[in-house]
């Protein structure tokens with residue numbers, strides 16, 4: 001499965017720019033769009049089949065390797081930093097290395113998961129992919145980061161929530177295997193935002209109240225009117241910019257977007273389950289990786305969530321998990337139900 005952080009509708013808009021001050025960004029967006037198409041064609045059958053819900057050995061230490069594509073699009077590139085080696089001084093290499101480690105630690109320490117596949121999968125990342133490449137993606141086996149065009153996007157290793165987001169696609173791939181289209185696809189995207197945000201909050205030791213709940217903070221250059229790619233707390237408010245337009249995410253089922261573009265709006269409607277998770281965390285207080293994270297994690301990896309789950313199917317599954325973990329009528333159970341009701345997802 002190929003999953004990139006910048007949605008195609010954003011790249012398409014950027015690709016149409018003809019202002020001279022955004023010429024590099026427009027060219028980079030056109031190239032990134034072409035790349036999405038070729039990778040999609042090449043990778044349709046690449047997802048390994050792993051049974052959902054497989055319980056694994058205790059978490060081991062991380063096993064990270066960072067490669068440098070040096071501006072080419074050949075993977076993985078030249079090895080530049082292995083597990084245990086000291087910082088290289090190249091920000092992209094060192095940010096990727098640290099981000100993989102932080103993500104590994106969240107899964108190991110909080111959820112008892114042994115890497116992305118639950119079986120100690122070595123974590124590989126390639127940096128400096130392509131020329132001014134405007135994206136970061138999980139290609140089904142490893143992470144890949146572009147340097148950004150410099151006009152709209154900075155280098156993609158700058159955001160820890162982006163690294164956590166992409167690796168969470170691996171966790172979903174190796175657990176529930178949610179299909180990447182329509183509501184199941186929006187749930188797949190939302191799982192990545194949830195666990196991406198949790199990686200960042202865990203590293204910064206932030207409570208729910210302190211956290212920004214932004215995905216991709218630090219990716220936009222100062223020329224862009226926006227804070228991040230998405231806001232989990234207030235979907236639809238992450239950016240409002242002349243070049244990029246306005247953040248199109250709905251914050252409840254009342255404004256659900258019916259579209260065939262972007263695999264049925266996977267990066268748009270993910271705002272609805274994203275907000276449900278944030279609302280759950282706000283009701284429970286404390287750290288979002290505790291009870292809220294556990295309810296979502298157990299639901300995703302427990303083995304009974306169907307690949308084609310709709311929002312309602314997922315919402316009911318989270319309520320069932322809350323009952324299993326904390327009891328019927330517990331504050332966690334009530335908070336889960338409230339959260340889904342607020343975003344108008346039927347339970």
Ligand SMILES: [Zn+2]
Nearest residue numbers: 003004189192
């Ligand atoms: Zn994604």
